Amino acid sequence: MPSLTRDEALHRADLLSVTRMEVELDLDRGAETFGSLTRMHLTASGEGTTFVDCTPVTLHSATLDGRPVDVATLAEGRLPLTVTTGEHVLEVEATMGFSHDGEGLHRATDPADGEDYVFSHLFLDAAPAVFACLDQPDIKAPYAVSVKAPAQWKVIGNGAGTMADGGVWHLAETKPLSTYFVALCAGPYVSVLDEHDGIRLGLWARASMAEQLEEHAPEMLAVTRASFDYFHSIFGIRYPFDDYDQVFVPEFNAGAMENPGCVVLRDSYLFRGAVGRDELLTRANTISHEMAHMWFGDLVSPQWWDDLWLNESFAEYMAHRCLVEATDYTEAWIDSTMSRKSWGYSAERKPSTHPVAGSPAPDAKSALANFDGISYAKGAAVIRQLIEFIGDDAFLTGIREYLAAHSFGNGTLADFLRAMESASGRELDTWSRGWLETAGVDEIEVARMAGTVSRTAPVAYPADRPHVLDIATYDGGVETSRVDLTLEGAEAPVPDVDMEAPLILPNAGDRTWATPVLDDRSLDSLRGQLPLLSDAQARAVIWVGLRDGVATARVDPRLLVDLGEDALVTEDNDSIFSRAGMHLTARVIRVLLPEEEQAAARARLAHVGEKVLAAAEPGSSRALHAARLVARTTDDVEGRLVPWADGRGLPAGLEGDADFRWILLGQLSRRGVIGAEEIDRALEEDRTMTGQLGALSARAAIPTAEAKGAAWADLTTNRERSNHELVAISAGFWGPEDLSLVEPYVARYFTEVPLMTEWLGEDALSRVAAVNYPSRFVSEETLQLSRACLAREDLQQGVRRQMIDAQSELEEALASRKAFPGS
Numbered sequence: 001m002p003s004l005t006r007d008e009a010l011h012r013a014d015l016l017s018v019t020r021m022e023v024e025l026d027l028d029r030g031a032e033t034f035g036s037l038t039r040m041h042l043t044a045s046g047e048g049t050t051f052v053d054c055t056p057v058t059l060h061s062a063t064l065d066g067r068p069v070d071v072a073t074l075a076e077g078r079l080p081l082t083v084t085t086g087e088h089v090l091e092v093e094a095t096m097g098f099s100h101d102g103e104g105l106h107r108a109t110d111p112a113d114g115e116d117y118v119f120s121h122l123f124l125d126a127a128p129a130v131f132a133c134l135d136q137p138d139i140k141a142p143y144a145v146s147v148k149a150p151a152q153w154k155v156i157g158n159g160a161g162t163m164a165d166g167g168v169w170h171l172a173e174t175k176p177l178s179t180y181f182v183a184l185c186a187g188p189y190v191s192v193l194d195e196h197d198g199i200r201l202g203l204w205a206r207a208s209m210a211e212q213l214e215e216h217a218p219e220m221l222a223v224t225r226a227s228f229d230y231f232h233s234i235f236g237i238r239y240p241f242d243d244y245d246q247v248f249v250p251e252f253n254a255g256a257m258e259n260p261g262c263v264v265l266r267d268s269y270l271f272r273g274a275v276g277r278d279e280l281l282t283r284a285n286t287i288s289h290e291m292a293h294m295w296f297g298d299l300v301s302p303q304w305w306d307d308l309w310l311n312e313s314f315a316e317y318m319a320h321r322c323l324v325e326a327t328d329y330t331e332a333w334i335d336s337t338m339s340r341k342s343w344g345y346s347a348e349r350k351p352s353t354h355p356v357a358g359s360p361a362p363d364a365k366s367a368l369a370n371f372d373g374i375s376y377a378k379g380a381a382v383i384r385q386l387i388e389f390i391g392d393d394a395f396l397t398g399i400r401e402y403l404a405a406h407s408f409g410n411g412t413l414a415d416f417l418r419a420m421e422s423a424s425g426r427e428l429d430t431w432s433r434g435w436l437e438t439a440g441v442d443e444i445e446v447a448r449m450a451g452t453v454s455r456t457a458p459v460a461y462p463a464d465r466p467h468v469l470d471i472a473t474y475d476g477g478v479e480t481s482r483v484d485l486t487l488e489g490a491e492a493p494v495p496d497v498d499m500e501a502p503l504i505l506p507n508a509g510d511r512t513w514a515t516p517v518l519d520d521r522s523l524d525s526l527r528g529q530l531p532l533l534s535d536a537q538a539r540a541v542i543w544v545g546l547r548d549g550v551a552t553a554r555v556d557p558r559l560l561v562d563l564g565e566d567a568l569v570t571e572d573n574d575s576i577f578s579r580a581g582m583h584l585t586a587r588v589i590r591v592l593l594p595e596e597e598q599a600a601a602r603a604r605l606a607h608v609g610e611k612v613l614a615a616a617e618p619g620s621s622r623a624l625h626a627a628r629l630v631a632r633t634t635d636d637v638e639g640r641l642v643p644w645a646d647g648r649g650l651p652a653g654l655e656g657d658a659d660f661r662w663i664l665l666g667q668l669s670r671r672g673v674i675g676a677e678e679i680d681r682a683l684e685e686d687r688t689m690t691g692q693l694g695a696l697s698a699r700a701a702i703p704t705a706e707a708k709g710a711a712w713a714d715l716t717t718n719r720e721r722s723n724h725e726l727v728a729i730s731a732g733f734w735g736p737e738d739l740s741l742v743e744p745y746v747a748r749y750f751t752e753v754p755l756m757t758e759w760l761g762e763d764a765l766s767r768v769a770a771v772n773y774p775s776r777f778v779s780e781e782t783l784q785l786s787r788a789c790l791a792r793e794d795l796q797q798g799v800r801r802q803m804i805d806a807q808s809e810l811e812e813a814l815a816s817r818k819a820f821p822g823s
Contacts, residue, residue: 001055001077003363003797004125006304009136015048016083016134018141023131027186028167028413029446031107033057033095035148038132040090041141044083048135051078053128056094062132063091079478080120092132101764102253102723104129105184110250112208112688112760117187119249119264121257124305124368127179136364138303138410140176146279149186156185156204158261168538169751172242174260176408183259185247192217196225197232202245205270208688220246220287223327227288230326231295231318236400237407240299246287250689251724251788253763256286258293258315265290272690273657276621278574279725282328282339289319295403295683305367305412309357309436310411312371313379316340320380325435331573336377337510337540338579344377345515345548348441349812350805353461356382357413357436365762369801374439381513382435387512388468390424398423428669431466438463444487444515446471446507448499453506454491455514464489472508477532482508503529508538515793516545523555527694530567536576539567543580550592553813553819557592560584561601568608577612578625581605585632591775591809592816599635606633631663641668651685662694669698676702693728700732708733708741715772716752723764730772739776746774746782750789755798766798773806778813786810 019041026035034055055077062069062079065088073080081090098107098118107118120130127135145799147155147169155161158181159172184318190210193541194201201224205213224244232238242511248267256265269283296318297311314535323332351765354370356379387395402411402419413436417428441459453471457463471494472482481498497504506516518526520785526542533539546563549555564584571577589601609629616623634640643649645664647656654660665682668674700711709808714721715729734742751770756765774782786807790800 001270003365004136006361009138009304010135012050012134013138015045015050016139017043017045018134018139019043019087021131021133021141021143023143023145023182024147025130025145025184028148028150029155031098031109031116033097034105036092036094036096036131038090038092040089040132040134042083042088043604044085044088046061046215047084049080049082051080052092052132053125054079054091054092054094054132055096055128055487057097058095060093060095061091062093064804065089090132094132096130099129099761100251100450100720100722101761102251103761103763104250106249107615108250108689108722110206110208110689111692112206115188115191115207117206117250118185119247119252120182120184120259121253121264122180122182123257124180125180125364130184132181135179135181137178137180137301137305140178140301140408140410141197142173142176143171143182144173145182145184147186149182152188153186154189154191154204156183156189156245156247156262158183158203158259160200160452175241177260177298181259181298181301183257183262183264185249185262187263189247192221194221196221196228199226199228199239200243202243204245204247204417205267206248206250209267209270209272212272213248216270219288220283222262223284223287224291226320226326227291227322230322231292234396234399235295235403237295237299237403239294240407241294244291246290251722253723253767256290258290258297258311260294260298263290268690273625273659274619274653275612276574276578276624278335278578278621281323281332281335282573283330284327284329285319285323285335288322289315292318292322299408300403300406300411301409302411304361305364306359306361306370307357307412308367308371309375309379310416312375313356313383316376316380316748317383331536331575333510334536334540334573336380337537337544338575340373341381341510341513342544342547342579342583344381345441345544346551347373347805348378348439349548349551349810352801352805353439355437357432365797368763369797378513378516379440385435385468386420386431389466390420390426390428394424394426395420430464434463434465438465442467442514442678443517444469444512444514445701446494446497446504446506446519447503448519448521451494451497451499452491453485453494455487456490465515467512469507469512469514470509471497471504471506472535472538473498473533474503474505474529474533474535474538475501477529479535503542505538508535508541510537510541515548517549517554518542518545523559526559527562527566530563531570536573539571539573540576543576543583547583550588550816551809553812553815556820557588557816558597558601558820558822559606560588561593565604565608568605569611572622574621574625577622578628579607581625581629585629591778591813594817594822597822602633603635606630606635609633613651620653623651624653627654627660628663631660631667637668637671637673642673658688658691659694662691662698663684665694666698666701666732666735670701670703671737672703674698676707689724693724696725696728697732700729701735703736703738703741705741708736708745712745712748715768716748716756719759723760723767726760726764726768727771730768733772734774734776742774746777747785749774750764750785754792754795754799757799762796762798765796766802769799770802772805773803775806775813777812778810778817780814783807783810783814 022039024037059071155169157171158174189204192203244262252266292315296314323329362534398420439459443456467487550557610628
């Protein structure tokens, strides 16, 4: 199906506007299809020909003002339409198909009780798979939605729902919405209801997760209430939609989706076992992030997809700001450094890097490819720099002006800049060109002898970006000096800084978007300094800077293993401990180190985990993360993995934790200690969706040729698998200690995974392609296979993007091994 181009969207928006959408859906026709009837009230500015978006299983009829439209003209999801000047009503009746890849109207069966659940995910261009529409963000309309559903089902949508005779739910008519925000969740959902400041609040989940929903509702509602109060206080506009429901759904592709009044979240956020504080923080951040979207994205939507940053960058920034100022998660910016900014810096290193704003998006799919750590994390960091540049008062004034001027409409980069210039009295075109409209991340480095700080822009993306930042020095873990400065050119003097300190750290407070390059003396001091450093934000900056250093082959990955052994033992911040540990195990040891050094490095981290576990308060978040580190790294099968998997000698708080058990079973399976029979028994004890995914990963990890062949066939030919099941198989497949078992599948990845486009949606296949990439095979042969695959012309755009980025990480690993070959 062709992707809508910007030129087509401009033409259609010039010709047509939509004054009202009436959508009637019948979900009571079985598990495969549903009925869809759309009445579209149109106003045409003149005579012309365009098309309506519709991707049905069967298109039954279409009429314009009561006159038939030839349904045989439907081609590639487009129904041609010729209009005259004035008002029209288009009616389209179709049978649509439920999806199993997380796009459109997704239907999933809960193995715990056999109940079916439905949810919509229409971002970015999946609305035509549910109802006929003009699917582009700048054509907004009120929606009146009715839904026929099985008798025991609840229906949740953008507007409050009431059920009439015949099992038909009528949802309150919405304010004007872009098509991709129309939301529908249906099934035997259970709820926890509340009210705050005149807004009805609802939390919803599958019936089998009622216990988790009740357990976690007080914390989630507290974050919801605090976020509402905070955003009301700074935006100057009250929440502009209906009730506020948050629906936790199965098999969701993203973390969450900001549908007005009906936020959809992945139900793994309803933690069913032990949970770390950083995980609670992540969930709180997601809750606050999606609420910020009610203003940035929902109330004011992008005119075209190249301004998605106006949604995501602002929600990213506002959520962290809200958590710090309105909740007890005051460490949110530290978590942002470790989890979000590291993601964004990784995106900047890849060939697919792009500007935050103004990145060309000739069609919708091109825009979706830029939906990454740059749109989120870099955009949020750039907003922090804008505030440093114009002041917080001017920023908030400009935000209020922007939202008020474009409410229930659309905004652009130019609109945003005008509001900021009006509020601050400063010209922002130059600032925007450097920060928003040019890709790349600068390197910031201090020269001890010269007493200066320098800024180096990427050769491929030269830009003049002014940085407001701080530089701090440390000796024995104690800060000996700190200076705030503005770096406007390539170099500036650094007054009042202790240039004799062992460690000099640029951007110590993580106020700007830049890679801190440590001088040799600072780098050499880290093993002694980092374990003693009391400033958690500075520790996070160091870890993320080192991640960039090993990726660019400036820093030996063995140093990170040394620092893991030295510094994680004393690390008391959950985000730093867990994220640094995951990077060390999943990337540094598994990929960057030569194979012959990997086992010894894992053993060192297992020892770290054991030491922290022994010292941590039983049942604490720190103990939980230490236990997980041990489970991922230990070779002590008889002393740790087997007894823990059997429920013996478990750390406090992990008794009966099924998720932790699946980590252990996966490790035992990977080593050949257990097989399919033991995995099946474990699944019988945990017949849930999460258990099903754990079993798929564990089964794919079994280190026999027969098991690998079966897993690969299941992955690449089983069209009944959901998106999450395919990712679970991929996660377990490449892990055997004997890589010869999976070596034959390296070439098959590049020929067979792209073929899955025949039945799998692009978003889902892109995730599978990323997780399944054979990253452990760091060789020129893998690189040549990858390049040959990318030379194909039939790759889906999203899949190509994921493979290009994965190949760039392969090239980083090859460069690192060449620069630091070891003994």
